[in-house]
Amino acid sequence: MSLKIAIQGIQGSNHHQVALDYFGSDIALAECLSFDTLVDTLLKKEAEKGIMAIENSIAGSIIPNYALVYHNDLHIIGEHYLNIHHHLMVLKGQQLSDITEVSSHPMALLQCKEFFKAYPNIRLVEDVDTAETAKRIQEQKLTHVAAIAPKVAATLYGLDIVADNIQTIKNNATRFIIVKTKNKVLPEAEINKASLRFITDHKRGSLAAVLNVMSDCRMNLTKIQSLPVIETPWKYAFFVDITFTAYADFSKLKSLLDIMTEEFKVLGEYKNAMV
């Protein structure tokens, strides 16, 4: 039986592409129309692993997904970086000049807005998924409507690409995490990256003290993000990603952060995929 992978979106979406890149083609998909549904699917054991976009070099962190991982005790078991390419696609026979409406995910619309400045007559409509519009165009034989979606969607749904790579910034890396409900799966020797969450008091220098300890433990910081703790003024939660070479160094850090910070939690220990 194929490995069942929950993805956000439908076949032909960027999450589908990540599933293929990470797990190969021998997989079964659980298509989820929201990240909430994806988490429910994992908790109900209807899929073994899930794929979630977590940050983007243009739009930054997808904070609600950090909250979903944290509150549902998911464990990050891996990561994958995908350089996103947006293509404008239409029903076969339609031209760029026929388009009056483009429907796609808000993030895709945002990343292509420079391109559409030259086409003020095209109405941009936010939709839940990039591939879903491509599917709908084919199913309903929609004219005058275009989708912004990955190439795999054009192939799957038989659409013509009328403009390719329409994103403003050509180097548009999105980071996806692979999550599951169980604990860490890799042997310690293969682990060289971790995602942490902790809380510090609003005391001058408290974050600096934590970062000094990380540096002393030979950790490299690859990401930091503060977030006010809701309903507790002057307390901050930090989401931090670190890379390291020796798991023993990381073990030492964990013992120290347990003492130095509040609500310290390891969200995941995995293999660094950043190149």
Add this chain to the structure above:
Amino acid sequence: MSLKIAIQGIQGSNHHQVALDYFGSDIALAECLSFDTLVDTLLKKEAEKGIMAIENSIAGSIIPNYALVYHNDLHIIGEHYLNIHHHLMVLKGQQLSDITEVSSHPMALLQCKEFFKAYPNIRLVEDVDTAETAKRIQEQKLTHVAAIAPKVAATLYGLDIVADNIQTIKNNATRFIIVKTKNKVLPEAEINKASLRFITDHKRGSLAAVLNVMSDCRMNLTKIQSLPVIETPWKYAFFVDITFTAYADFSKLKSLLDIMTEEFKVLGEYKNAMV
């Protein structure tokens, strides 16, 4: 002549509420359907000041707005915190049970998703603005459709509130910044907060070193956010907010960061509005 304020959204939106709270009622509004348009409006001198949501205690930073401030040389001259309340509103005579579609801003839909779990038959549709749907319901006398919007929208557009405070987290503070194209406007004695951007190399401990200097200069960190520098792997830009009591301390910090970091820029110097 009234002060001309550019807001994201239309009359009745949360941005409108912030404009009223911050500047009083003797203002003229420039309604902008996107943050890009808002910036253009300021650059073309069609408004004197603009109001932009910049972060939310649930969803985190609105990174594209940081980029807009940075790349267009806007200056943050103030901030305002608004506790957002979402109300479900319909055409007079309609009931909660009549609703089959709710149209609102993605952020509003996200913040109310728990409420709608009890109403699986209601379709949630993303729209550009909270108040715009309220206006459209009244203009087109739409039945079966509800808006999620602030109370001021129900008053302005004559709608009935069928469920109030439907957001999951009742304490939902959103931070707005007041921007203009000119440089700082306050006397130094009134300035006790600043927003900074700088770049550090990916060298172990480089951020810790900067935070140590901030702590030595008696700065309190209220926010930190890393963002990979696009097309430059292993370089990180940091957006940092700090509060302080003496402007002289801040002046010293600026001199030090000029030496310690790359592309150091003060995005704004203003009065702290956090309570």
